[in-house]
Amino acid sequence: MASTALADSRWIARGEERTSLRQFLVWLAPWVVVFALGVYAAGLCLYFGLNQTNMDNRFAFGLWIFLDLGVIALGAGAFFTGFLVYILKRAELQPILNTAVVVGFICYSGAVGILMIDVGQPLRAWFTFWHPNTHSMLTEVTFCISCYLLVLCLEYIPILLRNRQLRKLPSFLVFEHQLHKLVPVLAGVGTLLSFFHQGSLGGLYGVLRGRPFAFRQGFLIWPSTFFLFILSAIATGPSFLMLVTATVEKVTGRRLVPPDLFRRLGFISGVLLGIYVAAKSIDTLIWLNFTSPSVGFAPWQYYSYKPFGLPILFAEIVVFGLLPAFLLTYRRSAQRRGLLLSAAALACAGVLLNRFVLTVQTLALPTLAFDEFLHYTPSWQEVASFGGVLGYGVIVYSLSYRYLPLFAQPKGGNTHVSGS
Amino acid sequence: MFPGVDGFRWTVGHILFLSLFFAVALTILVTVVSAVWRTVRDFRTNRAIELCWKSDFAQLPETERRCRHELAGRVMSRTCDNAFDCRQCSNYSQFAVQSARGIVHDLGLNYSNDRFYHRGHTWVKPEEDGTLTIGPDELAQHLIGSPDSITMPKMGSEIEVNGTAWEMTKNGNEIRVRAPIEGTVVGIGGPKEGWYLKIHPRLDPNDPVTLRHLLRGPEVHFWLSRELERLQLQLRPANTAPSLADGGVLMSGLMDAMPESEWGTVLADTFLET
Amino acid sequence: MNARYGMVIDLDRCTGCGSCMVACAAENNVAPLPQASPRTGITPMLVRKVSNGMEGGAQREVFIPIMCMHCEHETPCVSVCPQQAVEVDKATGIVMQMPQRCLGCRYCMTACPYHARYFNWWDPAWPAGMEKSLNPGVAVRMRGVVEKCNMCHARLHSAMAKAAAAGKREIDPADYVPACVEACPTAAIRFGNLADQNDAVSHEAHSPDAFRLLARLDTEPKVYYKSKEAWVRALAESKSGPGSEVKHG
Numbered sequence: 001m002a003s004t005a006l007a008d009s010r011w012i013a014r015g016e017e018r019t020s021l022r023q024f025l026v027w028l029a030p031w032v033v034v035f036a037l038g039v040y041a042a043g044l045c046l047y048f049g050l051n052q053t054n055m056d057n058r059f060a061f062g063l064w065i066f067l068d069l070g071v072i073a074l075g076a077g078a079f080f081t082g083f084l085v086y087i088l089k090r091a092e093l094q095p096i097l098n099t100a101v102v103v104g105f106i107c108y109s110g111a112v113g114i115l116m117i118d119v120g121q122p123l124r125a126w127f128t129f130w131h132p133n134t135h136s137m138l139t140e141v142t143f144c145i146s147c148y149l150l151v152l153c154l155e156y157i158p159i160l161l162r163n164r165q166l167r168k169l170p171s172f173l174v175f176e177h178q179l180h181k182l183v184p185v186l187a188g189v190g191t192l193l194s195f196f197h198q199g200s201l202g203g204l205y206g207v208l209r210g211r212p213f214a215f216r217q218g219f220l221i222w223p224s225t226f227f228l229f230i231l232s233a234i235a236t237g238p239s240f241l242m243l244v245t246a247t248v249e250k251v252t253g254r255r256l257v258p259p260d261l262f263r264r265l266g267f268i269s270g271v272l273l274g275i276y277v278a279a280k281s282i283d284t285l286i287w288l289n290f291t292s293p294s295v296g297f298a299p300w301q302y303y304s305y306k307p308f309g310l311p312i313l314f315a316e317i318v319v320f321g322l323l324p325a326f327l328l329t330y331r332r333s334a335q336r337r338g339l340l341l342s343a344a345a346l347a348c349a350g351v352l353l354n355r356f357v358l359t360v361q362t363l364a365l366p367t368l369a370f371d372e373f374l375h376y377t378p379s380w381q382e383v384a385s386f387g388g389v390l391g392y393g394v395i396v397y398s399l400s401y402r403y404l405p406l407f408a409q410p411k412g413g414n415t416h417v418s419g420s
Numbered sequence: 421m422f423p424g425v426d427g428f429r430w431t432v433g434h435i436l437f438l439s440l441f442f443a444v445a446l447t448i449l450v451t452v453v454s455a456v457w458r459t460v461r462d463f464r465t466n467r468a469i470e471l472c473w474k475s476d477f478a479q480l481p482e483t484e485r486r487c488r489h490e491l492a493g494r495v496m497s498r499t500c501d502n503a504f505d506c507r508q509c510s511n512y513s514q515f516a517v518q519s520a521r522g523i524v525h526d527l528g529l530n531y532s533n534d535r536f537y538h539r540g541h542t543w544v545k546p547e548e549d550g551t552l553t554i555g556p557d558e559l560a561q562h563l564i565g566s567p568d569s570i571t572m573p574k575m576g577s578e579i580e581v582n583g584t585a586w587e588m589t590k591n592g593n594e595i596r597v598r599a600p601i602e603g604t605v606v607g608i609g610g611p612k613e614g615w616y617l618k619i620h621p622r623l624d625p626n627d628p629v630t631l632r633h634l635l636r637g638p639e640v641h642f643w644l645s646r647e648l649e650r651l652q653l654q655l656r657p658a659n660t661a662p663s664l665a666d667g668g669v670l671m672s673g674l675m676d677a678m679p680e681s682e683w684g685t686v687l688a689d690t691f692l693e694t
Numbered sequence: 695m696n697a698r699y700g701m702v703i704d705l706d707r708c709t710g711c712g713s714c715m716v717a718c719a720a721e722n723n724v725a726p727l728p729q730a731s732p733r734t735g736i737t738p739m740l741v742r743k744v745s746n747g748m749e750g751g752a753q754r755e756v757f758i759p760i761m762c763m764h765c766e767h768e769t770p771c772v773s774v775c776p777q778q779a780v781e782v783d784k785a786t787g788i789v790m791q792m793p794q795r796c797l798g799c800r801y802c803m804t805a806c807p808y809h810a811r812y813f814n815w816w817d818p819a820w821p822a823g824m825e826k827s828l829n830p831g832v833a834v835r836m837r838g839v840v841e842k843c844n845m846c847h848a849r850l851h852s853a854m855a856k857a858a859a860a861g862k863r864e865i866d867p868a869d870y871v872p873a874c875v876e877a878c879p880t881a882a883i884r885f886g887n888l889a890d891q892n893d894a895v896s897h898e899a900h901s902p903d904a905f906r907l908l909a910r911l912d913t914e915p916k917v918y919y920k921s922k923e924a925w926v927r928a929l930a931e932s933k934s935g936p937g938s939e940v941k942h943g
Contacts, residue, residue: 120798120838210807
């Protein structure tokens with residue numbers, strides 16, 4: 001009964017309870033402000049140039065690239081959940097699939113938006129497609145992320161078309177039905193593309209022979225960071241989905257998914273995180289003992305600058321890697337929601353720390369004998385731009401939650417439910 | 421990207437990279453084109469309405485998807501899993517042999533044994549000349565009273581089962597009445613004629629399967645009494661507790677008599693809308 | 695035969711006067727950029743001051759001119775550019791940057807271990823009247839693209855045009871002299887063809903006092919440095935950590 005009294009109840013699915021339109025707008029208002037500020041900051045950068053940021057010739061990559069890489073890693077839950085549900089047929093993860101698509105869409109569209117501001121000449125973005133350099137990891141990233149964003153849009157469209165009013169148009173409903181039938185194909189393509197671009201983002205740093213801190217041995221043309229990035233992305237994707245769903249449940253005050261779904265996601269995340277930690281440890285040992293010394297860089301020199309000492313490496317592998325892997329898989333801890341979510345948060349923080357170390361610490365460290373260790377603080381325009389992405393994400397997700405059947409469960413019986 | 425570009429040289433890397441990229445791009449393109457083409461084909465072969473109905477049916481609340489055999493007392497509890505399509509239901513024969521059980525109330529609603537009733541509250545009457553007449557049942561008429569406007573299909577047009585038969589408006593509400601059976605419109609009536617549409621059925625009206633999905637006989641009792649229960653709950657004034665009165669008959673022109681009720685939900689459940 | 699243009703810089707002769715930096719900026723139409731800082735300015739040629747870390751009478755300093763090393767082998771910036779805006783010119787060995795194709799992604803800048811690449815953070819602007827001093831042979835770069843030393847390639851073009859006008863196939867080496875080489879008052883910077891056995895620079899590059907920066911990275915830079923001081927030669931490889939003798943500048 002409650003939903004029929006709402007001003008926009010025509011747009012809300014029958015039987016779904018939502019807060020009043022007024023409350024919803026009150027919730028959205030601060031995020032719209034944050035988003036608007038982000039747009040303004042981005043506009044400044046586009047109009048005046050990148051001198052609006054605090055990046056310079058030594059810190060050519062800064063906050064934006066770090067957060068882009070982080071956000072893409074966290075958005076990996078989209079392709080990975082699709083892979084598990086459609087390719088490996090793990091139907092118990094179905095309830096989280098729509099959220100995964102929306103979160104993925106937000107993460108990738110946000111990252112691409114920031115990248116358009118980050119480059120000096122955004123209008124030349126098509127040059128990469130016209131003159132691709134097949135040796136460059138960044139070409140690979142550009143191609144795969146563009147295609148994958150397209151795939152995510154195509155996966156988002158059926159969810160959009162299930163809106164109560166939009167589905168009343170027969171052409172929309174039938175198109176949604178047909179597109180939904182082909183979603184397994186898109187999930188497969190998405191998995192392939194994501195495998196490559198998650199890896200290539202790691203490859204961006206692993207191939208830098210001029211930066212021995214980042215440079216790694218590898219397999220054929222792919223440095224070890226290629227595989228490590230894929231592993232860390234699929235390990236933390238499910239954790240991030242857990243955090244998003246738990247937050248939405250907290251904000252809306254209702255239970256949206258079967259309770260043991262959290263434990264399942266946590267278990268998948270924990271196992272993959274454990275594998276990642278093992279691989280990373282082996283890789284770190286090889287790098288410390290062989291790769292770096294072979295080009296004349298003694299590894300201990302990387303950790304001689306406070307506060308980027310050895311504790312950072314320890315934190316990355318143990319505190320934010322091994323510990324959450326254990327908490328997420330060990331039954332006693334996984335059963336307690338608070339511990340499970342804390343572990344998920346640690347895992348996500350771990351992937352962000354890893355991306356930070358590779359993007360920012362790499363550039364801070366000296367290469368020439370007479371270089372010094374450098375510092376960099378982002379400008380308010382950089383922070384605000386990324387705040388804009390966060391605001392954008394909350395707005396898109398809130399609208400999706402209110403007007404689309406994100407968490408709709410099959411309404412009993414054994415009907416084929418298109419899209420639940 | 422293409423060999424014509426300045427300085428382009430074919431290497432193994434180029435071949436691998438570009439073939440992979442184009443394979444992926446082609447797959448995405450084929451998927452989208454395929455979905456669009458299939459959609460167009462569904463409209464051409466008249467499957468669109470069936471697909472829309474199946475999708476809408478899945479969105480109905482569970483209380484609106486009770487199997488007719490549960491209503492008739494043949495089974496304890498069963499949710500329809502086939503969008504009310506008894507013609508294609510594999511379980512129909514095993515249930516139909518049992519007799520309908522339940523208490524017959526006098527509901528004060530006219531329904532007759534020579535008519536067949538659709539769950540969307542329309543009736544179908546086979547005529548001697550092989551056509552079928554269709555009209556709204558008494559419950560629907562009592563709810564709406566006299567509609568503000570009626571939009572009928574054109575003569576000679578096709579209507580599909582569970583698609584749109586006609587549309588009405590009342591007090592700002594738009595009501596779409598679902599067609600109980602598929603056929604070609606050969607006659608258009610209205611409230612005065614006692615029937616709304618006369619159609620030439622697509623399937624043979626003498627074949628028992630043609631009208632299998634429609635309720636008849638004692639089944640109609642049990643279904644209507646459930647519907648009246650639902651109406652009593654839905655039309656009660658706000659903030660009152662639910663109560664089920666025994667006896668009493670349905671008054672006519674309810675939408676005019678009780679304008680403050682939540683007609684959106686009532687009409688949606690009555691006429692099987694989402 | 696393909697040339698491999700390179701340099702040998704005699705650090706024992708470099709006085710740190712900075713003429714090479716000024717000449718480079720003038721030749722390459724680098725805008726004044728008063729709003730720039732040391733880390734955002736454009737200095738395709740940059741002289742760095744390095745101390746040996748000792749105190750008092752034992753203190754020594756050296757000036758090291760740094761520019762693009764024109765790496766020969768697995769050139770870091772070439773392999774990473776997503777739209778092939780950089781390439782190693784086979785005829786000359788010069789690493790060529792195409793500002794018209796540059797997207798401004800700055801990946802090449804993170805790849806370069808010598809920090810020899812510079813980004814145009816601002817639109818270039820010259821005070822009124824100064825535009826008359828611009829070199830017509832060198833294109834001005836717009837905001838948002840990367841640039842670096844290109845061994846005064848415009849001067850090579852002039853030399854080639856001159857040779858062609860005289861009907862010759864090979865240029866006269868005396869016609870192709872980069873601005874920094876021309877400006878250096880002590881002739882500390884020497885320029886030549888490393889592939890030519892008869893070229894003096896080719897000989898000097900093989901002298902025992904010659905070294906290349908970060909040679910162990912295996913990028914085969916074509917800029918060599920030379921010094922009789924052992925502590926200067928030790929600067930070739932990365933520092934061994936804080937508390938070492940080498941200070942930075």
